Amino acid sequence: MILHASSRVRRTAVVAALTTVSLAGLATAASAHVTAxxxxxxxxxxTKVSFRVxxxxxxxxxxxxxxxxxAEHPIAHVSVRPVPGWKVKVKTERPARPVKIEGGELTEAVSTITWSGGRIGPGEFEEFEVSMGPLPTGVDxxxxxxxxxYSNDEVVKWxxxxxxxxxxxxxxxxxxxLTPKGAAPASGPASAITASRTAGTDATEDGTARLLGGLGLAVGVAGVGVGGFGLARARRQS
Incomplete structure (x- = not known):
């Protein structure tokens, strides 16, 4: 009887630990992407776009x-907000196809923006802000x-x-x-789903990570509690 109860305790503890690790991994993945x-x-x-890294x-x-x-939709005007501790390099190129702009034709457009010289440590993030426009039309x-x-020579391509x-x-x-100019938000269930994905993005991403992490911790604590209860019960029965 004691051996049987002890086996149940060990199984419960293992399941709880694996669940905690899995949920913690999901929380990390949900918050690790480079986003605009x-x-x-x-x-x-x-518009001003903040690239969160x-x-x-x-x-x-x-x-x-x-x-x-x-490159397929060149943007005529791009400016970068300085980030303390980081150097920025803006590279321009001639568009692959003619782009009409107010007052003529776009002959040069920003192709890449590179920030270097700073450091984002483990468990940290940085935001790089870029003002740009006019944004393309006819595309969504x-x-x-x-x-x-990374400092270990690894390069991750998003x-x-x-x-x-x-x-x-x-x-x-x-x-x-990109939404049509002057378009009013749609109503109904579909628009509610879209709004939930686009509005309050920062809070949603951070909240999801915290929720998943909290669930993992709660499951782990529950597993420990169940294991302790099982062990105490086995001892009483013995």
Whole structure:
């Protein structure tokens, strides 16, 4: 009887520990992507995009961040907000196809923006702000493919198309959803789902990570409590 009870205690503790680890891993994955915030902007307008870069390594610092501007939809005006401790390099190129702008034709557009010289330590993040416009018209989304370099010479490319967000790839590129100029928000269940994905993005991402982490901790504590109860009961019965 004692051996049987002890076996149950060990099994319960193992399951609780594995569940805790799994949930903690999900929390880390949910908060580790390089993202563009806010998630939406108006077609043809100007906006400020903040590229949030978290360090997802526990043994290296992020030392360089490169953002590729959408070459298929060049943006005429781009300016960068200084980030203390970081140097910024803005590279321009001639668009692959003619782009009409107010007063003529766009002859040069920003192709890449690179921040270097600073450090993002384990468990930290940094935000790099870029003002840009006019944003493209006639398209509903643009991607900003990114490269994140670490002090151990590792380079992580965030360049995969995130699609509609339902089946997210391993390394999704930061994206910006473009809405028609002057379009009023739609109503109904579908719009509520869209709004939940786009509005309050910062709070949602951080809240999801905290929720999953908290669930993992709670399950772990519950597992320990169940194990202790089982052990005490086995002792009484013996």
């Amino acid at each position: 915030n806010p998630k939406t902007a108006e077609q043809g307008g100007f 978290p360090n997802e390594r526990d043994n290296a610092d992020t030392t360089k961040v490169l953002i590729r501007m959408p 989304r643009v991607l900003f493919k990114a490269e994140q370099s 360049d995969q198309d995130p699609g509609d967000g339902r089946d997210e790839p391993e390394r999704p590129a930061p994206s910006l959803t």
